[in-house]
Amino acid sequence: MDLEKIKGESTVPVDRRESHISSIRSGTGPTDLKNNHRTPPDLEIPTTTANDPPTSTRSDDPEPEGLTKTPFAPVHTVFTRPQRTFIVIMITLGSFFSPLSGQIYFPAIPDIANEYHTTTGRINLTITTYMILQGLAPTIMGTFGDTTGRRPAYFLTFAIYLAANIGLATQKSYAALLGLRCLQSAGSSGTIALGYGVISDIATPAERGKYLGPAAAGVMLAPAIGPTIGGLLAQYLGWRSIFWFLAIVSGSYLVVYTLFMPETSRNVVGDGSIPPSDWWVMSLFQYWSARREKKRASREGRGSEFDEKKNKAQLAKKRKLQFPNPLTSVVLLREKDACIVICFIALGMLVFMTQLASLPTLFGEVYGLNTFKVGLCYLPVGGAAIFAAFLNGKLMDWNYRRWAKKLNLPLEKKRSTDLRGFPIEKVRLQPVLIFAPLVAASYIPFGWVLQKRVNLAVPLILDFTMAYCQVSCSNILSSLLIDLFPEKPATVTAASNLVRCWVAGAGTAVIAYMLDGMGWGWCYTFLGLIFVLGTSLLWVEYKWGMGWRSEREERKKAQEEAQNS
Template identity: 75%
Template structure:
């Protein structure tokens, strides 16, 4: 008996002494639809052993039938562990970018060069930070999450070791390039993993920590880097990253299961290639196979192997092409959401880059104390991760109840007639205006030399609202493109990182040319512009999604017609 389909087959495994026969009775669940025009009720043939149950008779029965398979067989504790691993994985890229800042003067002094030349290593890092996910995301969607993760962290680990021992500026530039290439792809992969294991109804609580990790790292990175550079030297920063990434790679390789639905389905189908599975997962599968054969359930193994072969035939390796992610920007809804995420990151990175000079001038703080001033944003990211995911899931349940739609937490959900755009955007449209309202007075507060507590409180509000908005919008992107979550997340990361690089580059000139108050007023108005774009998506997004579905359906039918 196949646990997914509830059906058996008539095949007999030699030597197992057990036959798999179809069940003598079955239950068929039919939707409450009327007979086709011109069709009489007498034309409907009902098998004597088949019980017909409509959704109106038993609204919960339909969700329990084989036609609505489990979205994922991973248990709740397994999904929590998987979420922790992908959160830690996505933490490395922004951490590596920000932890480097306090060491720039020391590195420039050791290499007898200017800080401007050292700043070029930041530029190259951010360029790859935007580009790498478009490659790793596509690789993860086509070959599986595990191979992409292991490749990314192997490159990252080697780059960190090289950075810790290199002796030239050229080597520093090249290795920072490779460091970004290795770590940055994990951001797109993390969204793909969350999509594999969580349905839209519960995605918020799993995606929240992953998004918070991305926002938390820039806040605590300078503090860690400042401590290491001050007491152990700047090379200790890269040894620190090498040690923690090496430990992560070992744990991931040994225990993290493959989750890609193109490889293992709902998680119950063992991958054909042993190297795609973790050693723990491989040994468990082998033990389960021997046990099933010993107990005379060999037909289950045959069925799973057959499904694994079918998935492998459908899955073709594609050489990672960054343009695949960029092409998603042709879709109007994706373009709007990604533009807002990018504008949001532009304002946040501009603020983070300006804090050292502003706080140093206004409050006379040293490097270490300035690093501590980033803590409110980090705390806000943690709070947002804990609260906003629950808010997202509550709002999803509220809309499902309002529309009298089934709430599926265990099974995949068809969002065709569900206004997922409104569900995800409602919290954003409440929080985004608050971010703009806080950005506008931030520069004036510093310009008036207000008490240090005031800008720190404003930082906390900005951090909480920014992380919450990013969480909701990242989940929306996955909902809009459920078949390629890593690819669309990579497109978002590309635009986000490159605009953030622009913000970091121009903030100093803006502060000097416009003044602190007007500079942050401009950042607030940029956020207002982004919020206005979201209203467009809120109103017309569902229609655009349906147009895209119909267009893709026509292409699929044309392709099938050509093949036949």
């Protein structure tokens, strides 16, 4: 076949191009158009060039303007737009459970303390221990998901979570309550890190904002509406109904996930075109599709094509059988850019969670609200989280396109993007440098407003503003972490989750004492000023982050060369 005709898309009939693609995949045709020799199959998705062979040409998205078109360029993922929408919905719902479970029984704490004849302080320990495990569990599950696959990790976490909820609904002692809350946290907390890993599997940096936004909404919305749901259930059905409710909804989610959610890990399925090597890693839909494809390949005489996919799956199998090591996440904190971004995420979560934890006490004392009405006061925070998640995703993608156009770089929406030489740190941090001061501006006056006992609308407006800006910051910085460590997104997200949960847990444990000792106004002023000082970390990352990333890539390249030699 003539090389010029292969390259000229408009002069080659569709059936001949498809025949050429099939010959490449089956191993009968050349995979290197320059040297005309076969190259061994490799699980890694290469950086797109004009001479790269296709891994897949399937996509429902329109070709972005300004993109250099290559007829055989590999796409980032073969999942169609409806499939990716379903995947994002599932991971958003999955990420919802961990923060929801942490705060859903806030209104029921006095009732639980009365039943067990203990103090509310001892019941508050169940919140602290929950947040400790909430930070630790993802360091295990995140690594497990990156190496073994997303589906096995999700199934394990929700099986543990479901069992813990049933136990919490039926237990009759304080010790059992404390222990089962730890188990509940361990089961649900890994879903956040796993969710961000799934986003990196199916979305390129150019379009990551619109997919990451809904996932972030689930994480930030749950603490806001959790107390409202818990207050309703505890008031009308008793506090045990809270855990029965969580058991029912998580069990329903697990059934749907098991049947329909596909495996997305690029270490297992590549761009999604390689069937998982083990049946238990597949969804029911993937299992049927793999069997149908195998029969079709055999019927059409394409056995070598299927064998190549099988060989790639065997390579993935060798890479995924690793015992999850929680220290893998902690080690990432040695990287200067990762440490700076994670520390600022933790500061943001500190101010956010301390404000949420103090609302029942402060609003009850100032405005005389009962448990149910206090729960309703969390709704502005939830509404802000929803608006921020979706609007901020569009802002992220717009700023990425703006920088790509400014630097005259191709805008890769369908294909894997090499970010070497691209200032992704500046692209992501520019909006954060606008939102972060607004977080402090709405947080610092919160205590003074309550001390003056102004109209309820004023603190609710401050809540909305602070939540909107904080969710936007968290969303953008989480995306930046994935851009910095694209080969292990769940692991770096787990490291972030570890630090932010432990810092926020410490804050919620001492906020009541700080309010009493410092006064409401000075307490929020002090925490707000700490957040302002932390903003200086972002300027450091903005200026030197790209250089640190380049140094890390050089070290990695040198290590690989040393191992090969």
